[in-house]
Amino acid sequence: MSRSVLVVDDEPHIRRVLRGYLEADGFDVTEAATGTQALTLVQSGRPDLVLLDIRLPDLDGLEVLRRIRAFSDVYVVLVTARAEEVDKLVGLAGGADDYITKPFAPREVAARVRAVLRRARGTGNATSRVAVDGLTIDPDSREVSVDNTPVQLSALEFDLLLALAQAPGRVYSRRQLLEKVWGGDFFGDERVVDVHIRSIRRALGDDAAAPRFVGTVRGVGYKFMAAAGADR
Incomplete structure (x- = not known):
């Protein structure tokens, strides 16, 4: 069964390019242009991973992440144009699983998504409590x-x-x-x-x-x- 990715970015061109690369890798892709729309889609669509831009027109991406974490443990990869280490660590401290810095190569994004989703929901084969x-x-x-x-x-x-x-x-x-x-x-x-x-x-x-x-x-x-x- 194919995995689903929600791409959240206010730039249509970026969403279109990422959708093309991710779909070529076999992912089901949905898009959101705002943080509010993203929150609705995470609740209703339950994607396997959210590719979340930090700079959005309504809600800051870190605020979107904070709200997502209040109800979901979905994998979240932050996309940021701010290269300062503090921004990356603040995002990760808020519950992000990885980050990507703009400008990026779409192939790198697709590879990063694959790497995150390869992590088992649980560590190893042991299931002991x-x-x-x-x-x-x-x-x-x-x-x-x-x-x-x-x-x-x-x-x-x-x-x-x-x-x-x-x-x-x-x-x-x-x-x-x-x-x-x-x-x-x-x-x-x-x-x-x-x-x-x-x-x-x-x-x-x-x-x-x-x-x-x-x-x-x-x-x-x-x-x-x-x-x-x-x-x-």
């Missing part, structure tokens, strides 16, 4: 709770937390986490791992200075703190 120290992660329902309180994570944040929790005590470098969760085709900066870890910690109520779940191994990467298994 993780329950440790009040944290529960259910790979089948993709639900997370802490002390019986539901926690909202983006699709990528869920995959990153699950990857760590399935190998408690193992230290992963940023590059290893990128390859395991983002996939080998990731084009961006390794620091995106740090951004997502901070977001996960906020959602879990975890303290980086005295972590309950996700620990930092200085100069190396991250690890899951407790041994997974039955709640203790």
